[in-house]
Amino acid sequence: MMSPGPAPVLAALACALSATACSVPSIVxxxxxxxxxxxxxxxxxxxxxxxxxxxxxxxxxxxxxxxxxxxxxxxxxxxxxxxxxxxxxxxxxxxxxxxxxxxxxxxxxxxxxxxxxxxxxxxxxxxxxxxxxxxxxxxxxxxxVAPAIEALESAPAPEELLVQEAGRLAEYAPTRAAQRLPLEGAQEVTLALARGRCYAAIVAFDRDAVLGQDGQRGLSVETRSNDPLMGTGGFLVTESIPGPDGIELTAPLHGRYIDLRSFTAPLGCAWEDGREAAVAIRTRAGGAVLGTGHYWLQILEREISDVELEQRRKDRDAATRDGVQR
Incomplete structure (x- = not known):
């Protein structure tokens, strides 16, 4: 321990020798x-x-x-x-x-x-x-923090969720039957592309699906493609949660997902025939282990005109020039 400086010690000595009351600076x-x-x-x-x-x-x-x-x-x-x-x-x-x-x-x-x-x-x-x-x-x-409990009610059937989400994509039609895939080690799904087609994905969790800690912190739908327009990108999955006092909260930006059971994600549009895209769900940190159980993946498409396709290419080029990767 360091010893106190000389000033406090000398002041204490002066007080001891003085007949009058005095104060001593604290050395502690x-x-x-x-x-x-x-x-x-x-x-x-x-x-x-x-x-x-x-x-x-x-x-x-x-x-x-x-x-x-x-x-x-x-x-x-x-x-x-x-x-x-x-x-x-x-x-x-x-x-x-x-x-x-x-x-x-x-x-x-x-x-x-x-x-x-x-x-x-x-x-x-x-x-x-x-x-x-x-x-x-x-x-x-x-x-x-209250103790965690098991769900009190059974989760909705994935078939119902797929139909519900498809209603939000009325202009799209399925490209194939929905696939049932594991949440633990979520795999990529390959998609053959056609020029002038835009693609979207519907994800519905099966009744046995439970998101893990990383999955609760955020999911994204990742697309990797050799098509010059679609390219590579990701879509962050969000859940809107009504908060107290009318404040709107959004998971995972403000915390973990609360009741996420299904969602849709845009995948992009193709510029050329004969190209491919790989689609996968990942955690926000890029992991393939989302939880336990299974989910259903449905790929949909819609056709756009050459004029709209050309406009999308121009928008993409402008965004790239501005330093924004879509």
């Missing part, structure tokens, strides 16, 4: 914990308190459990939301409070701030602490 740094301010948002559930040292520590929106998402509130502040009745109506997630922590000086500052936040969250009835940004975050949330 303050150990007072950082102040935590609380903005109460909801009442905590009636469950036993979780000790501060065992609280779940969550530092990224992508690590939030299903049913908790981050979006901007009416004042455009990033805010943590709990989707009502998730994961169950009787035991939902609860965002108990928003916490603000003061800065603490010295090498132990971030550690002291985290300890103060954990203590306060525990006192409020939380079993988790969410800090978007980790140790650098000055705002945190005291959260009760």
């Amino acid at each position: 740094p303050s150990t007072a914990p950082p102040l935590v301010q609380v903005e109460r948002l909801s009442e905590a559930p009636a469950v036993p308190l979780t000790p501060a040292n065992t609280l779940m520590d969550i530092t990224s929106p992508l690590d939030l459990p299903v049913g908790l998402l981050v979006g901007n509130d009416a004042r455009d502040r990033p805010t943590l939301y709990a989707v009502p009745n998730m994961p169950s109506p009787t035991r939902p997630h609860v965002v108990i409070a928003r916490l603000y922590v003061g800065r603490s000086s010295g090498p132990q500052g971030p550690r002291a701030a985290l300890a103060a936040l954990r203590r306060k969250a525990s006192e409020l009835g939380a079993n988790a602490l969410f800090r978007d940004g980790g140790d650098a975050a000055r705002v945190a949330y005291a959260v009760y």
Whole structure:
């Protein structure tokens, strides 16, 4: 340990030799914990308190459990939301409070701030602490994360989902029968292309399908083609989720998928006959393991005029010149 400088020591010696009262500068740094301010948002559930040292520590929106998402509130502040009745109506997630922590000086500052936040969250009835940004975050949330449960109702049949999604693509017609494929090790499907045809995909999860952790964080439909117009690209699969106070949230941008069972994706249009495209579903990180169970893939097409095809080529060339890859 470093010894104090000479000034405090000499002042203490002078006080000892003096007959009058005097003050001595402190030679010990303050150990007072950082102040935590609380903005109460909801009442905590009636469950036993979780000790501060065992609280779940969550530092990224992508690590939030299903049913908790981050979006901007009416004042455009990033805010943590709990989707009502998730994961169950009787035991939902609860965002108990928003916490603000003061800065603490010295090498132990971030550690002291985290300890103060954990203590306060525990006192409020939380079993988790969410800090978007980790140790650098000055705002945190005291959260009760409810235990996960199995689905209460059977999932819809994939045949129903395929018909439902096809209704959104009325101008398209199937190119082949739908294929049943595994979520674990999702494979590529090869498509023969024809000039002047635009293609789309419908994906419907089978009843045995369960997305894994990576799959819940985001899926994309990837297309690789040797056609000069279609080229290579990806389509991020999103799910619209109504949030509190009329705020619209979107998974996976604000958190994990909630109830995603089917979706459609554009694949692009072909400039030449005789070309091919490979279509595959991947996680947002590029992985082929999406979860367990199966999904159904339906490829559809529609024909466009030469005028529209030429316009698409011009749009693609203009976007490429501007540095945007479509």
